[in-house]
């Protein structure tokens with residue numbers, strides 16, 4: 001049986017001349033080259049990014065009043081880590097990760113007496129540094145970072161802790177929070193607000209942020225307060241968090257900002 005021959009494809013010439021004429025004769029090259037859509041694509045749902053809202057005037061006014069009251073209550077609020085030089089502050093801040101400032105302050109006098117400069121710490125055997133910082137937890141990693149940071153400060157920065165954010169971030173064990181602490185406290189330069197566990201908690205309780213991460217809280221605080229306040233802001237909030245607004249049992253009855261705090265317990 002002979003297979004049926006399929007009907008020939010209609011050639012271009014077979015298109016009725018009327019239709020051919022209906023085509024635009026002089027479409028611009030670019031338009032003509034665009035691929036044709038054969039079917040309507042489903043519309044993508046617009047994913048809206050939450051815009052960074054500037055705080056309104058009322059929120060700014062409330063935050064400023066509360067901040068003024070807190071600052072007046074803690075005029076001597078300072079960095080809680082004992083230090084005498086930028087290098088000591090850097091080392092103490094590295095040690096304070098996952099450790100209380102009180103514990104760090106117990107460890108650093110012996111550490112700084114034995115290894116007072118970046119050159120001395122860089123030259124010390126790692127076992128010596130480990131033994132000196134053992135009680136701060138994660139001591140092997142902290143000792144390794146301290147030694148490597150001291151080495152880099154000695155080799156690259158002529159024995160002086162650099163003040164620039166970019167330079168600080170090149171030091172082993174130094175992330176943005178540590179760099180902010182060193183720049184703010186040792187050099188008086190504010191790039192952001194240091195958000196530790198106390199600042200994070202207080203920012204939420206005072207209604208200054210709903211951020212879920214320290215970075216988001218930092219951004220909210222930077223939008224609420226002028227740059228001149230950023231360094232003191234974290235010192236004051238840390239003091240208030242330690243003395244009055246503790247995580248488990250805030251002592252709202254003694255709090256200087258209880259009348260304006262949205263989380264005040266009756």
Ligand code: SF4
Nearest residue numbers: 245250252255261264
């Ligand atoms: S009123 Fe209470 S919750 Fe609010 S800041 Fe003071 S201690 Fe904390």
